[in-house]
Amino acid sequence: MRDRPTETPDDGPLSGPDDAHPTHRVALADWLIALPYPGAIISFKDNELSMVATNAAFGNYFAGPDAPERPHAAEWRQRIIQCIRSDRDSEAFELRRDGILGPEYFYCSVGRLPKLAGQPDLFLFTALDRTSDRAIEKNLRRELLSDGLTALPNRTGFGEEIEDRLSNMPWPDNAQFGIIAIDLSRFSRVNESLGPMAGDELLITVAKRLKSGLRQGDVLARIGGNDFAIFAKLNNGLSDALHIVQRIRDALSYPIRLSDLQIRVDCAIGCALSTSLSEDPEDVVRKAQAAVKIAKRSGKVEIYRNGVLKEAQRRFSVESRLRDALAQGELTLAFQPLIHLQTGEITGFEALARWEDEELGHVSPVEFIAVAEESGLITSLGRWAAYEAAQALSRWDAKFGQPVPVGVNVNLSPIQMARDDVASMFEESLRYSGISGNRLTAELTESAIIADPEKARKLLFALKDLHMPIAMDDFGTGYSNLASLHSLPIDILKIDRSFVTSMLEDRDKEIMVRTILSLAESLGLHVTAEGIETQELALALQNLGCWQGQGYYFARPMPEGEAFDYWRARWNFETV
Incomplete structure (x- = not known):
């Protein structure tokens, strides 16, 4: 030039x-x-x-x-x-x-x-x-891609960091990468009891400890409220991932001091390994999050296995469709008869939720109730079931011309008991339907009482003020003791079907059933046996003095109209 x-x-x-x-x-x-x-x-x-x-x-x-x-x-x-x-x-x-x-x-x-x-x-x-x-752009981008509390990458920044590592790091031919997801257990309790500032301090301390255990090239990110994730280069596959997991556990093994308290941090850990370096990192992150959800239930480190992500996607679909179904009234109640074993009389029905979805088809109660509990929809589902059961009794009374001499049992989820005003829900159900409280029985499990005994006690006495009978469901599978049974206003023990169905072949199961019947008699409680599927079982329980039973031998759960007709047909009841 x-x-x-x-x-x-x-x-x-x-x-x-x-x-x-x-x-x-x-x-x-x-x-x-x-x-x-x-x-x-x-x-x-x-x-x-x-x-x-x-x-x-x-x-x-x-x-x-x-x-x-x-x-x-x-x-x-x-x-x-x-x-x-x-x-x-x-x-x-x-x-x-x-x-x-x-x-x-x-x-x-x-x-x-x-x-x-x-x-x-x-x-x-x-x-x-x-x-x-x-x-300015750089600062804004840094704010967009990082967590303001811990200064770690957020979910978006984590994805970009992974892409950068995959593009610019040297990778041996047999190398792969892994994502380790970490969910802090009981974090919400710290916020509730000590306040949000203590929760923030806990997150900052955990982030520092996790970062101290990283290897060169690893990336730590905060991808949710109390969720962290680590991107790791794995030269030795799963063994490298488990080594990092151990370092995480070591870093969180000793308590964290907050104010005058020492808090031990527990966490659920899930891992997902890439199949190749070309695999979409976002898919691997989702797999790790699916694994950590399983880890929260199992209490162990979980490695993603094929099909888990599909299960998670299925749960998401069920949750989305269930939300719409509850809003549009697409669920129904089925009623399974409760039979007095000494006389054959129908004493009541247990109300069971059923769901047929136009996209998903028949969805098992085991599946959608678990999803409802996980997503928080169980409160809406439980309220709907209580209101609908009471209204069904009201409609039967109108058909019969006078109060039908049967009641309906409604199941209570432990999560609903913890989050909802259950006593108010039942009071409204009774008031709106115009039926008396002694015709609506609340069924709750042993685990619901054990989770918060004092709250459960207050609830049970509030239900007794409504004159409602109370049944303890799945009895024998939990940890109830004589003292709790004696002190709580429980009217009925329901023997879990796992003891009933095989009691004629399993001597230990028969002894368990006899023990429960003897315990109930000494405490002045009625007993209902679940899972009666043969006449031999019905007769055996009748001979043992069991008060009430239900199961496929008598009838499967049926729609509201069929249940009423079933009761009318057996009005002149027969013996078992």
Whole structure:
């Protein structure tokens, strides 16, 4: 490149309409002086760039005496030549150069000037300093991709960090990567009992401990409220992942001090390993999260296995459809008869939720109730069941012309007992339907009482104030003791079907059933046996003095109308 004089051979006005140019004559160099940013008039002839005119800002940034030695000089000249050769009237590009205070960024444009006869092509070059704009963009991007509390990458930033590692790290042929998901257990209790600031302090401390256990190249991120994840390069597959898991456990093994308290942090850990380096990292993250959900239930480290992600997607579909079904009234109740074993009389029915979805088909209660408990929909589902059961009794009374001499049992989830005002729910159910409390029985499990004994006690006495009978479901599978049974207002024990169905073949199961019957008699409680599927079982339980039974031997759960007809048909009851 060579310099040329700063004056053009002819500084007269360019050709064009009379009002398209100023009436006075101004040199090109004088036009450039008016620009507040670097500018230059450049000539291009015989594949060479020549300076026709520049302003002071251009000299300061681009073309000082030492311009040829500047690292960026060759680059911007080359970029200008590329723009000129494009034959477009204007082109733009961004230029980065290393300044005294760090990288500097310029938005550069090259525009073709009107051609003068007999003169080489002239171009206007301008460079707008965008360093401060890029710094703002960088800060905003950092905020977008990082967690403000722990300064770790967030879920979005985690994905970008993984992509960067996969693209720029050296990877042996047999290497793979893994995602380790970590869910802090009981974190919500810290927030509830000590406040959100203590919860934040706990998260910061956990983040520091986890980070201290990382290897070079590993990435730690906070991908949720109390969820962390680690991206790890695995040269030895699962053994490397388990080694990292052990380091996580070691880092969290000793208590964390918050205020005057020492808190031991428990966590659920799930791992997912990539099948190849080309596998979508987001899929591996989802697999690890699916594994950690299983770990929360099992209490062990879980490794993702094929099919778990499909199960998680199925649960998501069930949750979404269940939410709509509850809102649109698409669930129904089925009623299974409760039979007095000594007389054959129908004493009541157990209300059981049923769901036929137009997309999912028949969905098992075992599946959708578990999803409802996990998602929090169990409160809405439980309320619907209580209201609908009471309304069913009201409709039967209207058909019969007087109160039908049967009741309905409604199941209570431990999660609903913990989160909902159950006593108020039953009071509303009874009031809206106009039936008496002694016709609606609340069934709850032993685990619901054990989880929060004091709260369960208050609830049971509140239900007794409504004159409702109370049944303990699945008795024998939990940890109830004589003291709790004696002190709680329980009316009925329901022997779990796991003891009943095989009691004739299993001596230990028969002894268990006899023991429960003897215990109930001493405490003045009634007993219902679940899972009676043969006449032999019904007769055996009748001979043992069991009060009530239910099972497929008598009838399967049936719709509301069929249940009423079943009761009417057996009004003149027969013996078992």
